[in-house]
Every structure is written in C-alpha cells, then in structure tokens.
Amino acid sequence: MASTTARRRGNDFTSAAVRGFGYALIGLFALFCVLPFFLVLGTSFTAEKTITLHGYNLWPRDFSTFAYKIVFENPDLIVGSYAVTVCITIVGTAIGLFIVAMTGYALQRPDFRSRNAISFFIYFTTLFQGGVVPFYIIMTQWFQLKDNYLSVLLPGLMTPFLIIMMKSFVKSIPHAITESAKMDGAGDFRIFMSLILPMTTPALATIGLFIAIGYWNEWYNAMLFLSPNMSYRPLQLFLYNVVTSADFVRNSSVASNIQPRDMPLESMKMATAVVATGPVILFYPLVQRFFIQGITVGAVKG
Amino acid sequence: MKNLSFRKMLGGVLAAVLALSLAACSGSKNSADSTDKGSDGGKASASGSASTDNGAIDTSKFVTVSYVMLGNKPTNGQFEKVMEKVNALLKQKANANLEIKWVEWADWQTKYNLLLASGESLDLITTATDWLDAWPNAQKGAFMALDDLLPKYAPLTWQEVPQEDWAETKYKNQIMMIPEDHYTQWVNHGFIYRGDWAKELGITSPIKDFETLGQYFQGIKDKKPGVIPWDSEGTNLEMFDGYVNSYSDAISLPVSTGPIGIFYAPSYDQKFTAGSPVFEDTFLNFAKLMKEWGDKSYWRQDVLSYKGDAKTALEAGKSGGVEHHTQTFLGERYKMDQLQPGSELQFFPWSATRNNLVSMSITHGATALGAHSKNPERALMVYDLLRQDPEIYKLFNYGIEGVQYVVKDGKRYRPDGYDVQKDDFYSDFWGGRIDKNEIPDGTLWDGYKDLYASYDQIKKPYPYGRFVFDKNPVNNELTAITQVVSQSLPAIVFGKAGDPEKAVNDFRNQLKSAGYDKVVAELQKQLDAYKQQIGG
Numbered sequence: 001m002a003s004t005t006a007r008r009r010g011n012d013f014t015s016a017a018v019r020g021f022g023y024a025l026i027g028l029f030a031l032f033c034v035l036p037f038f039l040v041l042g043t044s045f046t047a048e049k050t051i052t053l054h055g056y057n058l059w060p061r062d063f064s065t066f067a068y069k070i071v072f073e074n075p076d077l078i079v080g081s082y083a084v085t086v087c088i089t090i091v092g093t094a095i096g097l098f099i100v101a102m103t104g105y106a107l108q109r110p111d112f113r114s115r116n117a118i119s120f121f122i123y124f125t126t127l128f129q130g131g132v133v134p135f136y137i138i139m140t141q142w143f144q145l146k147d148n149y150l151s152v153l154l155p156g157l158m159t160p161f162l163i164i165m166m167k168s169f170v171k172s173i174p175h176a177i178t179e180s181a182k183m184d185g186a187g188d189f190r191i192f193m194s195l196i197l198p199m200t201t202p203a204l205a206t207i208g209l210f211i212a213i214g215y216w217n218e219w220y221n222a223m224l225f226l227s228p229n230m231s232y233r234p235l236q237l238f239l240y241n242v243v244t245s246a247d248f249v250r251n252s253s254v255a256s257n258i259q260p261r262d263m264p265l266e267s268m269k270m271a272t273a274v275v276a277t278g279p280v281i282l283f284y285p286l287v288q289r290f291f292i293q294g295i296t297v298g299a300v301k302g
Numbered sequence: 303m304k305n306l307s308f309r310k311m312l313g314g315v316l317a318a319v320l321a322l323s324l325a326a327c328s329g330s331k332n333s334a335d336s337t338d339k340g341s342d343g344g345k346a347s348a349s350g351s352a353s354t355d356n357g358a359i360d361t362s363k364f365v366t367v368s369y370v371m372l373g374n375k376p377t378n379g380q381f382e383k384v385m386e387k388v389n390a391l392l393k394q395k396a397n398a399n400l401e402i403k404w405v406e407w408a409d410w411q412t413k414y415n416l417l418l419a420s421g422e423s424l425d426l427i428t429t430a431t432d433w434l435d436a437w438p439n440a441q442k443g444a445f446m447a448l449d450d451l452l453p454k455y456a457p458l459t460w461q462e463v464p465q466e467d468w469a470e471t472k473y474k475n476q477i478m479m480i481p482e483d484h485y486t487q488w489v490n491h492g493f494i495y496r497g498d499w500a501k502e503l504g505i506t507s508p509i510k511d512f513e514t515l516g517q518y519f520q521g522i523k524d525k526k527p528g529v530i531p532w533d534s535e536g537t538n539l540e541m542f543d544g545y546v547n548s549y550s551d552a553i554s555l556p557v558s559t560g561p562i563g564i565f566y567a568p569s570y571d572q573k574f575t576a577g578s579p580v581f582e583d584t585f586l587n588f589a590k591l592m593k594e595w596g597d598k599s600y601w602r603q604d605v606l607s608y609k610g611d612a613k614t615a616l617e618a619g620k621s622g623g624v625e626h627h628t629q630t631f632l633g634e635r636y637k638m639d640q641l642q643p644g645s646e647l648q649f650f651p652w653s654a655t656r657n658n659l660v661s662m663s664i665t666h667g668a669t670a671l672g673a674h675s676k677n678p679e680r681a682l683m684v685y686d687l688l689r690q691d692p693e694i695y696k697l698f699n700y701g702i703e704g705v706q707y708v709v710k711d712g713k714r715y716r717p718d719g720y721d722v723q724k725d726d727f728y729s730d731f732w733g734g735r736i737d738k739n740e741i742p743d744g745t746l747w748d749g750y751k752d753l754y755a756s757y758d759q760i761k762k763p764y765p766y767g768r769f770v771f772d773k774n775p776v777n778n779e780l781t782a783i784t785q786v787v788s789q790s791l792p793a794i795v796f797g798k799a800g801d802p803e804k805a806v807n808d809f810r811n812q813l814k815s816a817g818y819d820k821v822v823a824e825l826q827k828q829l830d831a832y833k834q835q836i837g838g
Contacts, residue, residue: 048611048614049614049617049618051610069723070723073377073378073723074377074378077377132412132416133416133419133420136416136419136420137419137420137421140420140422141420141421141422219408220409223406223408223409223413224412224413224416227403227404228374228375228404228406229403237408240408241374241406241407241408244406244407244408245373245374245406245407247407248407265611266610266611
C-alpha cells in the first residue's frame, strides 16, 4: 500500500517535472516568437534619433508617436485603404473559396473523365508562366482592367496549390456517399452544396485563410494595375508606398534635388507593420483550430 | 490502354497550349502593327496639317495631355489646387489640360518599363539615360522621334538647346528626348565634415586628400569621446570611387556592377579604354588604408550590418561626417547651421585632390514623347510652356506663392506657419527645369555659388551621353561580377576583410573567374564602335 502511494507520488513528481519542463520549453519558445513583435511595437513608438543612437529597444526610451502621425497623415486615405482591403478580402475569399472548392471536388470525381487532363492543365500553370509583360498587357489592353478593383480580385480567385489541396482533401470522402445521394435523386450541385461542403469544413477554413491572407497582403497586382488616379488603393500598397518613398527620398542620388523631409524611417517601418498586421492577428485565433486540422488532413491523405 | 489514353490526352493538351500561345503571339503582333500604323498616321497628319496651315497652329480642339512623372502623388490635396491653376493657364495658352500620371517608388523600375512596353497612349514621359532606361526604350520604339515637331511646337526649347546637346539625344539620327541641359545640378560625391572640429584639431585649410581626412578622423577619435569619426551605413561603398578619383585620373564608365561600378577608363584622354582600377596598385593601397582606418575604429565595428541613417547621427553631434553628394551637402549645411550652430559643415569633394571631375550627363533628366501619343503637337506645346513660361514654371515647380513659398531677397523660403503635412507640394518635374526660371532655394547653403564656380573651372564634359552598353553578350558574366562585387567589396571598403593583400588578391581572382576579361573585351569593342560613331 505504502509502496503504491510512493510510486504514484513518484509518478506524479516525474510527470509534474516533465510537464513543468514542457511548459517552460513551450513558454520560452512562445516568448521567442512574441518578442520580435514587441520589438516592432516598441520601436514603432520610439523617436528616430533614439533608434539611430541606441538601436532598437523593447521598451521605447523616448516615447514618440511621430511615425504613426506620418502613417496616418491623411486619416481618410488610410481608412479608405482599409475599406478597400477588407472588401476585396471578404468578396475575394467568398468567391475564391466557392470556386476552389467546386474545382477541387469536380477534379477528384472518378466519373469525371477528363479530370487528369484538366488537373494537368492547372498544374501546368504553376510550372510555366507568361511573365510580367504579357500579364500586364493582357490585363490592361485586352481586359481593360486598369484602375479597376477586379484586376486585384480576379488573379487571386484560383490558386493551383489550393485547388490541389482541396482535391486531395475531398478524396478522403468516400465516393459511395456521392453515389448514394445520386441514387436518391440529388443533382451534382445539390450533392456538392449539402453533402460535400459541410464535410470539408476544416479544408474550407484552411483554404479560406490562405486566400484571405493572400488578399490581405496583396500589393503587387495593385501596384501594377491600380494607378494613383484611384483615390483609394489596398492597404499594403498604401503602406508600402509610404515607406518606399521615405526610403527613396533619403537615400537616392537619382533625384538629386528633392529636399528630404524629416522622415522617421525606422520607426515608420515598424509602425506600418503594426498597422498592417493588426486585424490578421485578431482573425487568426478564430479559425486556428480548423487550420491545423485542415492542413494535416489534407497532407496525410494526399 | 489507360496509359496510352493519358498520353494521348497529354499530347492533346500540349498541342492546345501550343496553338493557343501561337494564336496569342500572332494576335499581339497584329495589334502592335496596327497601333504602329496608327501612330505613323498621326505623325503624317501632324506634319500635313503643319504644312497646310502655313505656320499657324490649330488649337481649336481642347485636348488632355498626359505626363508620366516619377514619384509618389502628393496626398494632401495641394497638388490638385496647384494643377487647377496650371491648367487654367494651359487652357488659355494652348487650349490643353495637363494630367499627371505617377509612377510611384513602389517597384518603379518594373512599372515604368511596363507602362512603356504595354503600348498605352502616353504623351510626355520623364526619362533619363543614366537611371531610367531611356536608350533601351528608344531601341524598343517606345518614343516618338521629335525632329519635325520640335521647331514648330516647342520653338523656344528648340532654340535654347544647342545642336551639340540635341546630338546627345539622338538614336539612329533622330531626336528621342528633350534634355534637361540648362539646369545646374551636381551629384558628385565627397566627404561632408565639421569645419569647427577640423579647426579645433588644427586642420586649418579645407581637406583635399585622404591623408588629411585621416588626420581629421584620428583627431576626433582622440579628442571627442563618444563621437564616431564617421558613422556610416554598410551599404555606402562610395569611398572606393572616392579613392580612385583622388589617386588616379580614372573616370567611371557607365556600366553597372551592383552597389558600385568597378569599370573605369584610365583617364579623360583615354576615355575609350576599358579597364578597372581594381587590378592596379591604387586598389591595393586603398585596401591597406581602409584596413588601417577600420582597425583604428574610424567607423563602428558592426558597420557592415549597420542600417541606421548616417545623417541623423551627424545632426545629433555623434558623428564626424557623412559621405554623400554635393546636393546633400548644400541642404545638410543649412540644416546643421540651425541644429548645431557654428558647426561650419564643410565638403571635401573627391575631385578636389586631382581636379578629376566629369560633368553630369545632360540627360540625367529628360522628357520624351510616347510612340502612341495621340496629341504629339499639343504635348510639345505644353512642354514648351512648362519649361519656358515663368509663371507656369513657378507654379508647377514650387506651387502657389504665399502658400507653398515666399520670396525674400530673391530667394525661396517657406511661409510662416508652413505645415509640411498640410501644405507640402511637389510635382517632381525632373524632365525640363532651367536655371533661368529658378528661384534659388533659401534652404540651400549660400556658399553653393563658390562651390559650383570651383567645379566649373575643372569640369570636363560627360563623354558617355549616347553610349549604351549592350549587356546581352556578357549578361551572365556581368551578373557574376555583380555578385562578387556585392559580396566581397564591402568588407574591403570597410577594412573588414583581414589581410589586405590577400583580400585584394582573392577579390581579383574571383572577378577573373566570374568572367572579368570577357566583359572588358566586350566593353572595349563597344567603346571602339562608340568612338567611331561620335568621332567619325
């Protein structure tokens, strides 16, 4: 009797030690992940001169909101950029998710005859691309999408990688379900909407997050196709422009006659990072549990 | 069986892809042809109307002229206010409206060339031979030839620019752009240092060579605790060019090798000979001196990875100087006179040691006309007004008097209560400024006239204005050399490469194996051809 309690106590002790060690390790790891972010946050509130003289600091030595002042120089502009990005992200994710899911489902149906050919065609575009100039000419001259938000929305709708991921996830759903539904008289679209979609929630959450982050961070297409004539452009492009122009004005010998304004370059970079990441950080925990499941299931069964 | 069908299918898909791409190619070719014809037609009709009108220019139709500017569009609303006034004047004088198309600093190299490659109908375009790919774009036919249009539609500019300057803008004997040749700007590099400290340290005459500069650094090290003699970013390799300038007569060739060019002609008299001081003793001496200076901590130990801003340290009184160009010095001097009164900022231009100074290219700024321009005549008229009409010029360059600037004693200042965020205006008109219409900037140091005068005495005309190095034959070698330069040169420049003799040897060997000889041979071939082309 005594010996069992002792043993149990011993077990408790080791498991507590192991657990404590584990917590410490994970805590430390988490700290390492979070620290850089705090460094960014701290630096964004530090006066530029202090950064130059003393380097980056976790805690601002010399509290200053000047960087944010420059970023928010024209509040309506940044609010407008936020609105554009949020709209594009929501609309793009909704449509993109639907199309990617449909494509992924169709491509794995064994009774879809040219599925391999079409899969190959989609895969092919990941290997060979036209390059920037043809892309630009097609978008601006053929489709006339210059200064049109569609030029940012459309290219992101279907990503080959996500289609392949979706395809391999749907493969894990037995084909028998589709067939039995068919026997009960359901049409293809009905099967997709009421049977397949509910069963692929984890994959949808994962892919949705990928698409959403893609749209959230989108600046290249916006840079190419949305000229400054548009009053509002996506957030990332707006912020990128704020930073690059300051950088350029300060370091370039090209434009020899610009009088550099006093730009808090380092703290401004950090401030833009904070402004850009904010909402994503809030959004991520909500879909996180699906996220892990979605990635692993898709990968293992693929 | 299954295999076979798959293979068939694959073949089918590939064939379809091929067919599609072929169709796409021929399609775009056709459209390009038709647009070309269109522009030719436009030009023909332009000259046609010119001859029938017998001199009088028909401006009855109100048109909008676009102008591609490099820079970020001002966002505080001032730009629109100024443009309203500019456009009112343009309507009155040329019945035209000017619309600025901005190419922002976000990936501007890509976007600028895409804009020209896409065949959009652009009118005026800021361009430059040394930083904006003017020649490659001219080769691709992105610009319209101006020979017939200029005398009639931009007569003042046509007369103002001398024939030898027009010659600099010609591609295949046709004028491709209007140079910014009547505007003084100097971007030759040098060392900006504190005159008050130099005096304190017993350096009474202006610094004119690296030896005295070394004395200045050592003096600061000894007598100014807490001050870094030269707090530099690790990306600034201009010291290399500075040393070459100071200790040889070599002049830099317009071939880019990443962070800094390493190809030079041995002297102005031998400007068509290609080589590199890297393979001469100059470079070894330079490496030795920099090792010595680095060991004496004239700059911070972590200089190679340091990304801070050198000017901020200078302004805070924590650094003995900044390496940058003349224009920066003039602005910095004025600023330092306010921030650190009595600092007496001085400038040691690298040309001071041996009077080795080459002018800037007159096409460092230029304006071209898009090949698909719909209103080439009116575009040139607008350009002529922007450049020559003092009222429009001042509006377009400085903004509205009283709001953006006030004039005191013939100099331009900001009005009292000027708020940069709210009132700032710029149009980045880098394609046709002229000294005649400029109001000197009061925030540039007064002494600029003496400095410019001293440059004028020794400057030699820029010899490579029309030289376009065709990189294609040596593209791979040049890329490899750029790699070597970016990887190894910074350590040598800041004396962090260990034993200088060994470092220099290694660097030379790396360049050789990257294909240095082949590039020099090709460069020489093209320089010979260029010499024939311009010298006859």
